[in-house]
Amino acid sequence: MRSLFAALLIPLLWVAPAGAWGRVTVSDEAELARKFQLLIESRFAVVEDTVIQDAVQRIVDRLLSVMPPQPFPVQVRVVEHPSPNAFASAGGQITVFTGLIAHMESEDELAGVLAHELAHVSERHVAQAIERSQYLSVGALIGMLAGAFLGASGKAQTGEALMMGSAAGAGALAFQYSRDNEHAADQLGFAFLVDAGFEPAAMPRAFGRMRRLQWLGGGGGVPSYLSTHPALEERMVALEERVARLPQHIQRHKADSKNFTLLQTLVRAQFGQPETAQAVFRAKEKADSCLAALGQGIAAARLHQNAEAEAALRSAMACPGVRGIAARELGRLWLSLGQTAQARRLLQEAQSAMPQDVSTQVLLSQAHADEGNAALALELLQPALKRFPRSPQLWQLASRLEAALGRESAAHIASARAFAVMRRWEKAAWHRDRAASLARTPAEREALSRLDAELEDLHSLWRQLS
Numbered sequence: 163m164r165s166l167f168a169a170l171l172i173p174l175l176w177v178a179p180a181g182a183w184g185r186v187t188v189s190d191e192a193e194l195a196r197k198f199q200l201l202i203e204s205r206f207a208v209v210e211d212t213v214i215q216d217a218v219q220r221i222v223d224r225l226l227s228v229m230p231p232q233p234f235p236v237q238v239r240v241v242e243h244p245s246p247n248a249f250a251s252a253g254g255q256i257t258v259f260t261g262l263i264a265h266m267e268s269e270d271e272l273a274g275v276l277a278h279e280l281a282h283v284s285e286r287h288v289a290q291a292i293e294r295s296q297y298l299s300v301g302a303l304i305g306m307l308a309g310a311f312l313g314a315s316g317k318a319q320t321g322e323a324l325m326m327g328s329a330a331g332a333g334a335l336a337f338q339y340s341r342d343n344e345h346a347a348d349q350l351g352f353a354f355l356v357d358a359g360f361e362p363a364a365m366p367r368a369f370g371r372m373r374r375l376q377w378l379g380g381g382g383g384v385p386s387y388l389s390t391h392p393a394l395e396e397r398m399v400a401l402e403e404r405v406a407r408l409p410q411h412i413q414r415h416k417a418d419s420k421n422f423t424l425l426q427t428l429v430r431a432q433f434g435q436p437e438t439a440q441a442v443f444r445a446k447e448k449a450d451s452c453l454a455a456l457g458q459g460i461a462a463a464r465l466h467q468n469a470e471a472e473a474a475l476r477s478a479m480a481c482p483g484v485r486g487i488a489a490r491e492l493g494r495l496w497l498s499l500g501q502t503a504q505a506r507r508l509l510q511e512a513q514s515a516m517p518q519d520v521s522t523q524v525l526l527s528q529a530h531a532d533e534g535n536a537a538l539a540l541e542l543l544q545p546a547l548k549r550f551p552r553s554p555q556l557w558q559l560a561s562r563l564e565a566a567l568g569r570e571s572a573a574h575i576a577s578a579r580a581f582a583v584m585r586r587w588e589k590a591a592w593h594r595d596r597a598a599s600l601a602r603t604p605a606e607r608e609a610l611s612r613l614d615a616e617l618e619d620l621h622s623l624w625r626q627l628s
């Protein structure tokens with residue numbers, strides 16, 4: 163959706179000699195996608211709550227079910243950022259900001275934005291844009307996408323987060339999906355939205371909402387170059403005309419609100435201003451007391467209002483629909499207060515309610531770690547390490563557990579990964595060397611060579627960017 167508004171920036175710094183890049187093949191784009199994924203995962207705080215990730219993925223899957231087979235597996239990733247945006251980058255990857263989820267009014271609106279992005283993916287508009295600018299090398303392309311999509315945002319560690327922005331400021335020219343691309347993404351996305359049974363009018367309404375929010379500076383941190391797209395008005399009118407031509411019964415389609423309201427509650431409670439979130443949930447108590455209590459509890463815990471948080475989460479636990487999540491959040495609170503045994507029992511309850519929830523497994527792993535049960539803790543951590551492979555916190559916990567089990571080489575490998583994600587190369591190298599000197603078994607040496615490949619990958623990516 164970024165594409166709706168953005169004059170995307172190509173830092174001139176990265177422009178390579180002509181002829182380095184011809185036709186963009188699917189495998190070129192897959193490689194670009196892999197690198198871009200690394201970049202997103204190391205620049206943004208990926209939301210490590212699988213209830214949130216899965217809820218958004220379900221909406222995408224529903225849209226995918228009416229789409230033709232795609233050249234890439236489509237992967238959606240929710241990252242923590244307040245601006246109301248989403249964007250499709252190379253190779254079937256869609257990044258959704260928490261600000262978008264917080265500001266949409268229904269699942270249909272969120273689906274409208276996602277359908278537009280999915281249309282960019284299925285038409286391979288990124289590849290087309292790349293082909294139009296033939297003088298770019300692969301490194302330049304990564305830089306271009308990074309500058310365009312990640313511009314002046316990223317994790318709140320300003321200095322480094324602004325790297326792209328400042329490089330872009332050194333001299334930039336506009337790159338954007340062409341007007342034709344945007345129009346095609348609207349028209350095709352609209353068809354996906356309608357075929358998947360969502361409310362058709364939600365797409366132009368979502369665009370209007372995003373534009374208003376950007377005018378208001380809503381969500382905060384919206385870069386100034388995110389000016390409104392001049393053709394947007396026209397595009398919204400075109401979509402509204404298509405809505406009007408649909409039969410009444412199709413116009414009245416609406417998604418079930420349950421998935422979305424839970425998703426939005428979790429996003430607002432975990433990532434919104436906690437004081438604002440509390441006020442919002444207080445106002446919603448009558449409409450849905452269960453979700454309001456869950457949201458209140460999470461927001462109160464963030465404000466260290468522990469008694470209030472506990473009361474709210476306990477009352478949410480009485481609701482069948484959110485019992486597991488409320489137990490998880492109360493478990494998280496107790497864990498943070500050092501009440502480990504109590505926390506573990508609650509988290510076990512959460513786990514039996516939501517056996518697939520990776521976030522519960524991580525908390526339970528922490529509880530077992532605190533209780534000295536390292537083997538079980540490490541086992542519980544494995545799905546999370548697979549799902550969120552660029553999480554420094556998860557690798558730090560893994561390192562501590564490997565050390566507790568006496569596996570020194572593996573502990574240093576995990577630490578090296580944690581530091582590499584944070585781009586603290588010297589620390590990463592130090593741990594890598596310690597791991598090498600301690601590696602005895604073939605399995606340990608194999609783990610080391612996997613680490614070396616990953617470090618080289620990450621390092622070369624950042625070299626291309628700086």
Ligand SMILES: [Zn+2]
Pocket residue numbers: 163164165166278282339344347
């Ligand atoms: Zn677009």
